[in-house]
Amino acid sequence: MTEAEHPFDRAIALDDLGDGRFAAGTSAQYANMVGPFGGVIAAALMQSVLRHPARLGDPVAFTINFASAIADGVYEIAAHPVRTNRSTQHWSIVATQSGDVVATATAVFAKRRPTWSRPEAEPPPPVVPFDLLARATSAGRPPWVSRYEMRTMAGEMPSDWDGGEAASSTSCLWVRDDPPRPLDYASLTALCDTFMPRIFIRRRLWVPIGTVTLTIYFHADAQMLIALGDRPLLGVARAQNFRDGYFDQSAQLWDDQQRLLASTHQMVYYRE
């Protein structure tokens, strides 16, 4: 590693232990309230497949389950191709810390080829350009928030945590790595987890939360990501239902030409 290396690359750096096993470590720059930011853990597990010598094609789908709190420090990732077909490959990935499972994941990779393609989801409403918006504050937020430049158009974090219940949890914002970094599948994975917990916006009350499972569907191919470079992405996130300790969030990440790069869903624990 060099001084010039991006903090995200350091945060997802893996030591290849052979046989699909990798040593990883949490990053102080991507720390959350307690333990690491889940998005960077997801990205490290994704990276273990991206770096695996048996990898076929590019990510199509990825699901990570956060099985327990992860302590700051080292952890291990084991990635295993459970089934390789002609154009698709299925992966099972496990992260352990001191021998205990802290996360499980599955991934589908595929070789894709150009064919009939159409968008369907509505892109976000007319968008305020990135340059005309102020950056969302990272004051009082955990360290990882400073590693993302977020410029919010709608659905900001509450300024008054008054329990006043907003009508909607929907947010629309620009987001990119800080410092800017060329987009790739690992950083797109982490970006899918950068949306603030929907319950904070809807409930206007701070409550303990934790993502229990996160799924990402990748619509962009590698060339699209390379072409985007470090340009900001447009994100939209909304909850569908809050019930008895769990809410779901569905979100989309778009490029600045209104192309859907990833759709992503998560189920989040909350306590109050």
Added chain:
Amino acid sequence: MTEAEHPFDRAIALDDLGDGRFAAGTSAQYANMVGPFGGVIAAALMQSVLRHPARLGDPVAFTINFASAIADGVYEIAAHPVRTNRSTQHWSIVATQSGDVVATATAVFAKRRPTWSRPEAEPPPPVVPFDLLARATSAGRPPWVSRYEMRTMAGEMPSDWDGGEAASSTSCLWVRDDPPRPLDYASLTALCDTFMPRIFIRRRLWVPIGTVTLTIYFHADAQMLIALGDRPLLGVARAQNFRDGYFDQSAQLWDDQQRLLASTHQMVYYRE
């Protein structure tokens, strides 16, 4: 098994082999074009956790990856609790056939307790009562379609497969088991996979398709399901993006009181 047993219960019947291993078999009544209907395979994997002696609580999230075609006949399911916390439990599940992995799954179970709860997603538009709608045809469809009574309000399967491209892939329909069967987590799992492939509706062209991964978030607790009995559910499904051989579908299942029971997402392979 008795004559009176519901075909769905026979289709997800498991022989307990001990140590979290179960023998399962495909059902002719739930056959798809090729091999079994994926929803019933998902339900059988869910059932392996529901029946596991170490199970804690009820399903919160479930993801299944269809790793390869499944042949008609026997297959084996191995369910393993990888992490048990105070109120949550994480599962890893693998289905094999003749020793090869045909599906992998993960599940999050939890003990839930009543707390602040709110809906957010819009329920479907004013709904035509079940009794006033005609049943969708199962003529020319694979056998499993006859095991679900579907009454479609919008987004029917095309009557002309003319490649004429509909503006939207959204469907809204009533759906229940046929014969009617009291709802439970296993049948709700299968119901989440009963939506016709979005590309058929959008593209109006028959193309080979296959779900590669399916995720379900459960919002209903066991008491809600029991109280619903065998009443039909309201389903809404839409695609977000079709691109280079894969499209995603997001769907919801509601009860007749506009309560969200499950939100579900899948990524589907298509070829043309």
